Amino acid sequence: MTRAELTIAVERNADEVTLRLTGEIDMLTAGKLSSIVNEVLTGAPSRIVLDLADVTFCDSQGLGTLVVLSRKASHAQSLLVLTNVGDFLLRVLDITGLRSALMIRNEQRAS
Secondary structure: OOOOOEEEEEEEEOOEEEEEEEEEEOOOOHHHHHHHHHHHHOOOOOEEEEEEEEEEEEOHHHHHHHHHHHHHHHHOOOEEEEEOOOHHHHHHHHHHOOHHHOEEEOOOOOO
């Protein structure tokens, strides 16, 4: 079994920070995502965008982490937005009832 990997590229623009995630969000990588979002929140951006176009898997730990990070951003008077969410993850969010707990803005990213 191979170890789950998650890489996160950070792009800063004015009051918005975009995190481009590649790989898996699961119990082995959720802590890395949390650490980076918490670090970004110290800069008080008005919005943090998580680009999930290249996320290949998200388990229950990953889903919970997304909800917790959304709440943390809200408490910090910031907005956490998920973009380029794949169909599979959208279905999982619908089934679990978590879609309403997250702000999702789907758009097609230019290749």
